[in-house]
Amino acid sequence: MTIQVPPVGFVSAGTLEEAARLVSDPDDRAVLIAGGTDLVPKLKRHQAAPITLVSLANIEAMHGIAITDDGACVIGALTTLSEIASSPDVPTMLASAAATVASPQIRNSATIGGNLCVDTRCNYIDMPLTWRQARGHCLKDGGDTCWVAPASDRCWAISSTDLAPVVIALNASVRLVSSRGERVVTADSLYRSDGINYLTKTSDEILVDVTIPATTARTSFQKLRRRGSIDFALLSVACAVDVDSEGRCDTARIVVGGIASAPVSATDAEEFLVGKQLTPEVIDEASEIASKPVRAQDNTDTGQRYRKWMISVHVAKALTEAATERV
Ligand SMILES: Cc1cc2nc3c(=O)[nH]c(=O)nc-3n(C[C@H](O)[C@H](O)[C@H](O)COP(=O)(O)OP(=O)(O)OC[C@H]3O[C@@H](n4cnc5c(N)ncnc54)[C@H](O)[C@@H]3O)c2cc1C
Incomplete structure (x- = not known):
């Protein structure tokens, strides 16, 4: 059986202004497309039904990586994950996280802007249309029940x-442009814990670039998945710690992805670490604190108890690696 993309119009915008104009009216049902590695499979599964796709690919100003005078790294939203993975200019943690996404072929098309805006996933919504019709549509699919938590009124x-998780841990900000103007928001505030409306940006806003301030933090990215390549994360952890001259933690950021509808900042664990030496005992305690408030849902591969347990295992790995990173 061949699965085809339903008929859809396609316009390639030549400038940011043109793209912003093309997506300005929600009644036009025009949707932005960058590398298409997430959106095209979604179209095939009938999870989205835009009238027109507005391609950003030819907007030259949205490609590339630059370092500002104050050492910040500015990454155009259309920069591919392959470019990021091999760039000496981006923070090491970002390069190593980009290198774990999907496969080399997908990373050659996939962009950082598309990655930061990528749709939420679930065992139910990611099934083919015929399966979903037979089962009954879930909330994210236009139905009235979340099959993961039927008593819940949210997705x-x-x-x-x-x-x-990586750009949040590195205190990055993103620039959003629409025909109404421009705003810069912290990467953290781009996300909302709702499986349907998972971004705080509006559909007419284009993510133009990501700015990561210069940092002296020691960092580590850890990812749990069933296979060592291709698979999405069952869980990912990005951690950035600043350590003083005596080895005590000045600041810590620990962000867990793949476990809730938005990346989760382990703020209690971050606070616990401040002022402490990163000994194995302290790391173990911080890892337990990080996993405590998280309630994993039964909506992806492997059991929820296993995934919750793995949070502390992967936070401990990340902190241990960051503590011993050469800077
Ligand atoms: C087999 C497979 C494995 C994968 N594994 C992973 C994985 O391990 N980790 C992971 O993170 N992802 C994974 N992905 C998902 C996807 O490939 C990546 O997240 C990719 O970076 C998405 O980028 P893109 O440019 O292809 O986005 P697109 O598919 O073009 O767009 C994705 C979404 O972002 C929106 N969008 C794109 N660019 C912008 C912009 N500049 N401004 C505003 N909105 C925008 C689109 O409208 C769409 O809603 C996988 C996909 C596949 C098919």
Whole structure:
């Protein structure tokens, strides 16, 4: 059986202004497309029904990586994950996270902007249309029940972007442009814990670039998945710690992805670490604190108890690696 993309119009915008104009009216049902590695499979599964796709690919100003005078790294939204994975200019943690996404072929098309805006995932919504029709449509699919938590009135689909936890841990900001103007928001505030409306940006806003301030933090990215390549994360952890001259933690950021509808900042664990030496005992305690408030749902591969347990295992791995990173 061949699965085809339903008929859809396609316009390639030549400038940011043109793209912003093309998506300005929600009644036009025009949707942005960058590498298409998430959106095209969604179209095939009839999870989205835009009238027109507005391609950003030819907007030159949205490609590339630059370092500003104050050492910040500015990454155009159309920069591919392959370019990021091999760039000496981006923070090491971002390069290593980008290198874990999907496969080399997909990374050659996939962009950082698309990654940060990638749709949430779930065992129910990611099935083919005929399966979903037979089962009954879930909340994210236009139905009235979340099959993961039928008593709940919200959708629990999972945030699946690997790069969001990393840029949040690195205190990045993103620039959003629409025909109404421009705003800069912290990467953290781009996300909302709702499987359907998972972004705080509006549909007419284009993510133009990501700015990561210069940092002296020691970092580590850890990812749990069933296979060592291709698979989405069952769980990812990005951690950035600043350590003083005596080895005590000054600041810590620990962000967990793939476990809830938005990346989760382990703020209690971050606070616990401040002022402490990163000994194995302290790391173990911080890892337990990080996993405690998280309630994993039964909406992806492997059991929810296993995934919750794995949070502390992977936070401990990340902190241990960051503590011993050469800077
Ligand atoms: C087999 C497979 C494995 C995968 N594994 C992973 C994985 O391990 N980790 C992971 O994070 N992802 C994974 N992905 C998902 C996807 O490939 C990546 O997240 C990719 O970076 C998405 O980028 P894109 O440019 O292809 O986005 P697109 O598919 O073009 O767009 C994705 C979404 O973002 C929106 N969008 C795109 N660019 C912008 C912009 N500049 N401004 C505003 N909105 C925008 C689109 O409208 C769409 O809603 C996988 C996909 C496949 C098919």
